[in-house]
Amino acid sequence: MNKVEAIIRPERLTAVKNALAEAGFTSLNTVPVMGRGVQRGITHQVRGGGTVAVDMLPKAKVELVVRDEDTDKVTTVIVESAFTGEVGDGKIFVSPITKVIRVRTGEIGESAL
Numbered sequence: 001m002n003k004v005e006a007i008i009r010p011e012r013l014t015a016v017k018n019a020l021a022e023a024g025f026t027s028l029n030t031v032p033v034m035g036r037g038v039q040r041g042i043t044h045q046v047r048g049g050g051t052v053a054v055d056m057l058p059k060a061k062v063e064l065v066v067r068d069e070d071t072d073k074v075t076t077v078i079v080e081s082a083f084t085g086e087v088g089d090g091k092i093f094v095s096p097i098t099k100v101i102r103v104r105t106g107e108i109g110e111s112a113l
Helices: 010-022 068-082
Strands: 002-008 029-035 042-045 051-054 057-066 090-096
Touching: 002 010, 002 068, 010 029, 010 057, 010 068, 057 068, 068 090
Parallel strands: none
Antiparallel strands: 002 057, 002 090, 029 057, 042 051
């Protein structure tokens, strides 16, 4: 099993959720986060000719735990539905999960997904 964490633009969250659901992946968590990438934020032009640097930008974090064989499909769906082609589209992180327990039933492993 793998945990897929995607940091994406908040305005692409609905498209990503809908695409994942259409592909059969409805179980997920989302969290609003602030972050920055290599570009270290953005600079806004303000009235009077000055500039204001914004170094932390709002993003959305999407988390799913999926079977090993579904990892590539999930990441492809996220990339395709989150893509705008602009700097700041996000990143996806994949981490191994060693154990899952469903609290309500006590099921362990993939059956708990």
